[in-house]
């Protein structure tokens with residue numbers, strides 16, 4: 001009963017937010033501008049190249065091991081739960097989010113932006129969604145791995161569930177960590193500082209979950225440990241198990257972080 | 273068009289704007305004058321909805337800038353101090369983006385961007401990266417941006433800051449031209465600019481409105497001349513000594529002497545005293561032929577200095 005209520009409330013809030021975003025078509029105008037500046041910046045292409053390179057490494061090592069007859073590995077695990085993946089994971093978020101607000105605050109364009117008939121919500125969401133879109137584009141080439149594999153081994157049983165799980169967790173991680181990056185970037189006018197804050201928090205979140213997996217924690221605490229362990233989540237999803245608890249965890253934290261960012265941006269409007 | 277009453281803005285530890293009230297009527301061009309740190313930018317930021325006031329109210333065309341911020345903002349074309357712009361966009365792209373942000377769509381975007389670029393002389397620069405533009409052109413991009421949606425009210429914060437004299441003149445001409453069709457609030461500390469372009473002047477100093485009148489009235493109020501030029505035929509050192517002893521004279525400077533002994537002097541007098549009569553009398557007493565005695569008219573600069581400095585010393 002209360003579950004239904006929560007879902008209805010959530011849907012209503014989401015609908016209201018989207019309506020605010022699309023009002024007079026301003027949100028999409030901002031979104032396109034943000035997306036455009038992603039694809040026109042050299043940094044973005046370097047990131048894309050690096051992620052592709054790391055995917056390539058994963059692919060090669062998966063093929064090597066598979067050829068050796070190791071039946072316990074899957075291509076999905078190699079792509080999304082391997083050293084190259086975590087390497088990409090840690091540099092992607094700071095690099096794609098550090099610019100978002102820090103640059104506007106440094107140049108002073110935040111003033112021109114927010115004195116146009118534009119709401120803070122529209123500015124925040126457009127930047128967030130643009131970063132998220134770019135992040136998802138980064139993972140498109142990884143699909144090539146699976147496609148190639150499929151072409152070369154047509155009789156292999158395609159693990160559709162595993163792929164669905166993999167891309168769901170990719171999306172969730174993005175939604176969560178990009179919200180951290182937005183907050184970090186809104187807090188400072190220095191892009192480097194924004195990147196450091198974002199990196200630190202991504203790493204902390206990962207490490208806490210990772211460490212809790214291996215230290216003997218009291219049984220009552222086990223559930224909590226599992227609940228916040230990114231490391232474990234990725235593995236669960238990559239194995240094809242889509243766990244709603246994790247969906248709720250990442251999405252609700254993303255919303256919490258975005259709300260905080262909103263208030264940071266509105267801070268100058270507080271009457272002190 | 274603009275109504276401000278008892279507006280106060282306190283930053284942590286200091287009051288930047290203190291209980292100011294003023295009005296700007298439809299179609300007026302008003303100069304917002306004041307030394308650095310007077311609170312001009314702060315007031316403007318409140319008007320444009322970027323900062324909230326600590327107390328007091330302000331409205332644009334009847335819309336409260338805090339409660340009806342969106343409606344108020346739609347009516348303002350704002351050019352902030354130092355003209356912040358995205359460095360990595362082309363002029364045309366940037367203006368199109370801004371036009372869309374301000375609610376223009378479809379054909380109107382192209383049309384208004386074209387017109388604004390024409391008006392501001394940006395047409396040749398339309399494909400240039402903003403980051404590569406000179407200060408003068410950046411200023412024009414900022415102005416074109418402010419004009420895009422044909423706002424009723426233009427608010428320009430130090431539009432000539434950092435420009436060379438030719439560029440300043442061009443901006444001044446443009447403001448004059450825009451003044452025919454817009455209400456304008458222009459903040460500046462260049463006085464000649466205000467004298468030439470504005471219907472009315474608001475002088476702000478340390479957060480308070482010190483004067484609010486037409487330039488002519490402000491200057492007229494400073495009735496007494498303070499600088500006097502004269503030319504007489506006399507021994508320069510003697511004449512200077514004698515004039516110096518007159519009550520109210522602060523300083524006498526010798527400008528030039530020609531071969532016939534005509535000496536040009538500049539006399540600075542205390543404000544509130546006209547020393548021309550006593551100079552004429554002393555020349556007559558000493559039988560010095562006097563062929564010029566001219567009091568310079570006060571300028572807005574004198575008014576400005578008087579208003580903002582007398583307050584500081586007291």
Ligand SMILES: Nc1ncnc2c1ncn2[C@@H]1O[C@H](COP(=O)(O)OP(=O)(O)O)[C@@H](O)[C@H]1O
Pocket residue numbers: 283284286287288306307308309310311312313314315
């Ligand atoms: N964000 C801020 N925080 C604290 N003090 C500020 C801030 N902005 C301006 N001030 C102070 O408020 C006063 C007025 O500044 P400002 O409005 O920029 O003056 P003006 O534009 O007339 O030069 C100055 O003394 C300035 O130091």
Ligand SMILES: [Mg+2]
Pocket residue numbers: 309312313314353429
């Ligand atoms: Mg200023």
